[in-house]
Amino acid sequence: MNHDPTGGITPYTTRAMNLANFLSQAARRHVNDPALVWKDRVWTWSEIEARVQAMAYALIREFGIKKGDRILVQSPNCNQMFEALYATFRVGAILVPTNFRQTPDEIVYLAESSGATLMICHAAFAGHAEAARRSSGSLKNVIAIEEADFGPSYDHIVDRNLGRMVEPAIVDRDDPAWFFYTSGTTGHPKAAVLTHGQLTFVINNHNADVFPGVSSADRSLVVAPLSHGAGIHQLCQVARGAATILLPTEKFVVEDVWRLVQEWKVTNLFAVPTIVKMLVEDPSVDTFDHSSLRYVVYAGAPMYREDQKRALTKLGKVLVQYYGLAEVTGAIAVLPPILHSVEDGPDVRIGTCGYERTGMQVQVQDDAGLEMPPGETGEVCVIGPAVFAGYYRNPEANAKSFRDGWFRTGDLGHMDAEGFLYLTGRASDMYISGGSNVYPREIEEKLLQHPGLSEVAILGVPDPVWGEVGIAVCVARDGHRLDGDTLNEWLDGKVARYKLPKRYIIWDALPKSAYGKIAKKLVKAELEARGLLSAEMSTAGA
Structure with missing residues (x-):
């Protein structure tokens, strides 16, 4: 007799909350509180929600966007870029954000490989919009952020639809929400499929492990493009009603960062280690008050020990490291502030990227997929709800990246006896x-x-x-x-x-x-x- 561990019960539903609901919840609770700051503008939660609702209505009624359609977004950070995330989620479409510094030919590849039917493109990238429209057979319409000849104005569309609303699309746990393109160390980048259910787990996981206690009293400064890791970081802030502050210009100016930290009493920011290094080595770090900072989160690469010491000396015990890839949306390991130390000593684990994230399991495996003993180097592999659904239309990459249900990161490292992970580097670097x-x-x-x-x-x-x-x-x-x-x-x-x-x-x-x-x-x-x-x-x- 076959044993049925469920007792004959089948899942009643796999329906998940639409990610856009995080914004709607914040707008209900914090109607007139600041939600987004950019240049000299401050938008309240209710204003951002109304603008997202208006664009979502237009996406359906004016542009014929349906659940599962892909929307390509080519823009530096701005309020429209921030809003486009939630408008896309709300209608059940799939966000395909680009690195806005990519060339027109690279954007053409993203448009074609994703099958995008609509592009939201900043006016500064007319050549990108025209190249994508000319080359991609599926791309039907382009919306322009700011005034441009290549398409109708985003803000005009929002203005004429303010007050109109659409219910968030019904989504399942495994419905795609975001095509997160990898950097592509060899050949073309691959689209990692992030789903509504997976991202909901990641948001809760980040808020538990990376910046616990974030609330509507917090202020988060964005110093990286919203198209990638910083966009995930801001989803977490919205889920807690914390305001997001964007840098005033595309150019990264260290003094602007510290001025905004002081002005808005910023409590958290996310950056790659080289940016943190720039922030603490610039003389302006001593000019402005940054005592409000509780979490300076770094990821994307390990931080060298000497840079850690310098940052801790300047900023205090506020550093948080998390380790992860696009395919696991950052949620593999975490090293919280309490485990960062300026002083070297027997209790300081120098070089670790931390321990396993809540709900995630990590193993260091050999070439056959067997777990390596503590201290032995192998490939870092991971399972858990933060792991992506797979690469879009790329069975060869999927077969190579998964083994017995484990996602193979391609990173080399080892674990100590207490479960702290140490990265040696990429397998391709050795x-x-x-x-x-x-x-x-x-x-x-x-x-x-x-x-x-x-x-x-x-x-x-x-x-x-x-x-x-x-x-x-x-x-x-x-x-x-x-x-x-x-x-x-x-x-x-x-x-x-x-x-x-x-x-x-x-x-x-x-x-x-x-x-x-x-x-x-x-x-x-x-x-x-x-x-x-x-x-x-x-x-x-x-």
């Missing part, structure tokens, strides 16, 4: 020198303890003798002159000799992604462009 595995992050950490070094990226390159060797691309601090002999002397005794980079190249700055992260694929491309990728090239003029 290189083999003389038959031994070399993990660049370990060496980068040691190099950055040198007082004259600001940034470093180490890449493995082919070598006729050793198979592969490391090239270290470095940025010196002002007033310091560095060379390979000096830096190898610094590393002497700190890492095994076979791990020492064979060459050092000094640049004024390292190339970074649109989100401010040091991107090794960009460093590699720049090395290739300069003819410096071969380990045997002379360093002269590098």
Whole structure:
């Protein structure tokens, strides 16, 4: 006899709350409180809700958007970008936000691969709108943020529909809400499908683990594009009725950040480690009052230990690290403020990205999918409600990324006996020198303890003798002159000799992604462009 663990009960429903309801709830509870601040404008919760309702009505009535349709959004941060998230969710469509710094050809790929039928595009990107309209067979309409020739005005559409309302679309737990495109380390980016049920879990998880206690009294400053991690961060703020503040210009100006922190008594912000580094190293950090900050959240890459110390010294015990990928929407591990320390000591877990997030399970596995013992390096794998539904129309990538139900992150690391996770780097970053595995992050950490070094990226390159060797691309601090002999002397005794980079190249700055992260694929491309990728090239003029 087959045993039925449910006792014959089948799920009555898989229906989920539409994500747009988070905004409607905040608008009911906090009608006239500030919801969004941008430049010299402050919108209340009721005003934002009315604008979202008006756009949602127009999406259905004027543009024929149906549940499951994809809406491409190409825009820097602005109130319309913020509203477009919730209008899209409300009608049951799927948000396809772009990195607004991408080229027209890259946007064409997103439009075609997602099958978007509508594009909301800022007036500054007329070429992107025309390229997408010309090349994508499915794209029927374009709405312009600000006045533009390529489509009707977003604000005019909202103005003529104010007061009109639509019920939020009925959605199931697994209905797609957001195509979150990965950065695409090789080839084209892939669309990770985030669903209404999954994102609801992530929002609750973030509010429990990353910034507990956030309420309508809080103020959140956005210093990164809403199209990616910062957009997820703001969903969490809306769910708690906390106001969102956008930087006044597309250009990142550190002084603007600290001025707004002081003016609005900002309590939390989210950034990648390189942005946090810029914030605490700029002289303006000492000019403005930032004592209101409770959480400075960093993610997207580990923060080097020396940068952690500098930030803690300037800001106090407010740092929160979380680790995750687009495919798990950030919810793999967390290191809260209490576990950040300026001082090194026996109780300080240097280099950890934290412990498992609530409701998530993490294993470090070998190539066969078996769990590695504590301290042994393997691939970080994860299961739990934050894991995405899969890549859109990409069965090959799905087959490669899942094994026995575990999502394979492609990150290498190890766990200690207490369950704290330590990342070694991406599997693609590791290189083999003389038959031994070399993990660049370990060496980068040691190099950055040198007082004259600001940034470093180490890449493995082919070598006729050793198979592969490391090239270290470095940025010196002002007033310091560095060379390979000096830096190898610094590393002497700190890492095994076979791990020492064979060459050092000094640049004024390292190339970074649109989100401010040091991107090794960009460093590699720049090395290739300069003819410096071969380990045997002379360093002269590098």
